[in-house]
Amino acid sequence: xxxxxxxxxxxNFVLLVRDADIVAAALRRALDEASPEERPGLERAAALxxxxxxxSEPQLRARWVRxxxxxxxxxxxIGSVAAVKALRQAEPKLSLLAAVELQKDAVAHPE
Numbered sequence: 001x002x003x004x005x006x007x008x009x010x011x012n013f014v015l016l017v018r019d020a021d022i023v024a025a026a027l028r029r030a031l032d033e034a035s036p037e038e039r040p041g042l043e044r045a046a047a048l049x050x051x052x053x054x055x056s057e058p059q060l061r062a063r064w065v066r067x068x069x070x071x072x073x074x075x076x077x078i079g080s081v082a083a084v085k086a087l088r089q090a091e092p093k094l095s096l097l098a099a100v101e102l103q104k105d106a107v108a109h110p111e
Contacts, residue, residue: 018060020049020053023049024050027042027045027046028046030042058108059105059109061105061106062102062106062108062110063111064102065102065103065106066111068087068090069086069087069090071090072090074086074087078106078107079103083103083106087103
């Protein structure tokens with residue numbers, strides 16, 4: 001959200017960028033060239049990346065909401081009006097509609 005320059009209007013969306021497939025491919029290439037000592041760590045890393053690549057978009061949005069609220073110091077009920085307010089304070093360009101939709105994802109997908 002903060003990387004968008006030149007815009008001063010509220011945003012009704014959050015852009016998700018997934019690059020787990022790129023990271024997984026790089027790890028597979030590294031595994032092909034790995035020494036026996038490096039293989040266990042790379043295999044574990046590849047398994048972690050592949051397991052997170054299956055995370056749904058609503059789950060990713062929920063994780064993002066919780067991370068933004070935590071960074072803002074919010075410790076209350078994620079389903080509250082105060083959570084929406086804290087999210088919008090943490091991300092001032094986020095519209096009320098977008099904040100409420102993101103909150104719904106966070107409530108629907110607890111950690």
